[in-house]
Amino acid sequence: MHMSWGEIAGLIAAIAFAALSVFLILAIRKATVILDEVSKIAEEANKSIAVITKDVDHLSIEVEGLLNKTNTLVDDLNGKISKTDPLFTAIGDLGVTVSDVNQSTRNMATSLTGKTNKLKKESSVSKLGRTATTLNRRRKEKKAAQDTNINIY
Numbered sequence: 001m002h003m004s005w006g007e008i009a010g011l012i013a014a015i016a017f018a019a020l021s022v023f024l025i026l027a028i029r030k031a032t033v034i035l036d037e038v039s040k041i042a043e044e045a046n047k048s049i050a051v052i053t054k055d056v057d058h059l060s061i062e063v064e065g066l067l068n069k070t071n072t073l074v075d076d077l078n079g080k081i082s083k084t085d086p087l088f089t090a091i092g093d094l095g096v097t098v099s100d101v102n103q104s105t106r107n108m109a110t111s112l113t114g115k116t117n118k119l120k121k122e123s124s125v126s127k128l129g130r131t132a133t134t135l136n137r138r139r140k141e142k143k144a145a146q147d148t149n150i151n152i153y
Helices: 007-147
Strands: none
Touching: none
């Protein structure tokens, strides 16, 4: 048997087509396995999403309740704080009054210190005057005693 070139080319084409078909079948089987795995993952994701959705619903209900309680507490605190505003105003006024009293005390102390220094100066001057008067009187007495010869000490 002798084959012509055309038959050999046909045989090569048939073998190539068979090989291509085998590789395509293998690729399709792998793609099918991958798609099955993706399908399983998608089902698990859907189940997880359903569970998470239920949990989020429960959490959102609880969070809403907590927010309502928090708003009530904040309103209560705001009311109580507004009641303490006069107290802090009074404390501020008291601080201003104490500061004014301190300033008045300083002014009075400064004034008294000035008067004390003035009194000290006046006292020194009057002491000097008395001493001078006493010395003058003694001098006169001594002179009078000399005139009469009586010694006075």
